[in-house]
Amino acid sequence: MRVLRAPAHDGAGGPAVPGGLPAAGVLRPHRGGRRRRRALAAGRGPVPERRRADRALRGRRMMWRDAYRPGRGGGEPRGVARLVGDSPPMRDLKEKIPRVAAAPFPVVIDGESGTGKELIARAIHEEGPRRAAAFVAVNCAVLGDELFESELFGHAKGAFTGAGQDRRGLLELSSGGTVLLDEVAELTPRAQAKLLRVLQDGEVRRLGENRTQRLDxxxxxxxxxxxxxxxxxxxxxxxxxxxxxxxxxxAPPLRERGPDVARLAEHCWKGVAEAAGSRATLARETVAALAAHPWPGNVRELQNVLANLTVTGPRYGPVGPGALPAAFRTAAPAERQPTLAEAREDLERAMVRDALGRHRSVARAAGELGVTRQGLSKLMARLDIDRFNPGRDRLAQRPSR
Known part of the structure; x- marks a missing residue:
């Protein structure tokens, strides 16, 4: 019979078992899995089994920690992982964002229309200490003087005709988090003066009220x-x-991002194709034609062109440059015949995605395609196809480095 001391904590800073444990426990021979599990939970089991249990617990904690860390785990990318591209301007921007996010100071993001300024603002919010609170985006271009006060500051019941109840403003709703004032240069002089007063005082007063609300x-x-x-x-x-x-x-314009255009085209295509129910892919010549375009409308224009292709182009197989609008076809490089290896890879990718989309099962898709389950898994790995989302490559879900 051995006497083993129970652990005082669970390895993550908390007590091993809620309510605490005796300082020591006695390990006695016992039968049944229930008593054995209780002994392991109390830290009184054999050392090898306790170590295995500790490793499993640590792995579970790390899984949950990574699932809620920006840019880690499953789900939508967060923080700088939202930003697609590794061109020098984007690398410089990604390096700056975590440092900017850690500081509490106001930030101005300038750039041409369609360059993703709101995406950068969200990345700053999600990389910073306020990530768990609200992120509120306000389009200042559509706010006149009266609407500006009502939307940003809120109003009391009866403050004006139609104000049937108290309403919190967007600044108050974003307190504790981040507010993005998009197109702030469009504010009228009167709205600028009112915004300045709020920023100076750190408090806001709803229309029709005398008391103020503190803002953070x-x-x-x-x-x-x-x-x-x-x-x-x-x-x-x-x-x-x-x-x-x-x-x-x-926010750098798309024409200055060089190789990012091709990567962005592939990334955006997955989203618009999935939304449109298209199982087509972009041919290499099409991506090359997109990369050669100057993109005066930046990423927004690229997204719109790709969305148009899901409607006007084929629903299966590769989308060639002939499906692009006339402005792209004139600037596109001469279309060449794909090599046998390229054509086979495009066909394999389209067939695998189509089969997985119908069956949602690797085994059933393998049966339809006439290959073994192991063979299909290897093919999916080579083509970089995600089994849970066939229309999206696995690499597209990983955070950018």
Whole structure:
């Protein structure tokens, strides 16, 4: 008979068992799995079995920790993992975002329309200490003076005609988290003055109320017109500019991102094809034609072109450059015949995705395709097809490095 001391904690900073345990326990011969499991939980089992139980517990804790860490685990990518691309401008941006997110200062993101400024703002929020709180995006371009106050500050019941109940404003709703003021350069002078007062005082007063509400939020602004140039022209208040422009980031235009265009095209195609129910793939010549386009509308234009292809192009097999709009076909490189290996790979990818999409079972899909389950699994690994989402490659779900 051995006397073993029970562990004081579970290896993660908490008690091994809620309510605590005696300092020591006695291991006695016993029968039945229930008593054995109780002894292991109390830390009184044989050393090898206790070690195996501890390893299993640690693995379970790490699984849950990674599942809720931005950019880790399953589900939608978060943080910098949202940003697709490894061109020099994108690498520089990805390196800056975690440092910017860790600081509490206001951020201005400038860049052309369609470059993904809101995506960058979300990445800042999700990489920072406020990630568990709300992220609220406000389109300032559609807010006039009265609507600006009602939407951002909120209002009391009866504050104006149609105000049938109290309503919290977007700034109050985002307290504790992050608010994105998109197209902030479009605010009227009156709205700029009211926003400046709120940022200076750190509190907001709803329309029709006398009392104020304290705010605790991170302010991120986005604009497609440089604020310093707007201030020089007298269209933007300099005191508000100095309040907002503490940290500045630039969203690079797509034409400056070089090899990112091809990767973005593949990434965006998976999303629009899945939404449209298309099982087609992009041919290499089509991706090359997309990469050669200057993209004045940036990523938004790329997404719209790909969405159009899901409607006008074939629903199965590779989509050739002939399906692109005329502007792309004139700039596209001469279409060449694919090699036998390329054609076979495109056909295999289309057939495997089609079979998996119908059956949702590797074994049944293998039976339809006339291969073994192991053979289909190896083929899926070679073609980088995700068994749980055949229309999306596995690499597209991994966070960018």
């Amino acid at each position: 939020l991170r302010v991120v602004t986005a604009t497609n017109r440089p604020l310093d140039a707007e201030a020089a022209e007298g269209r933007f208040r300099r005191d508000l500019l100095y309040r907002l422009n503490v940290v500045a980031l630039t």
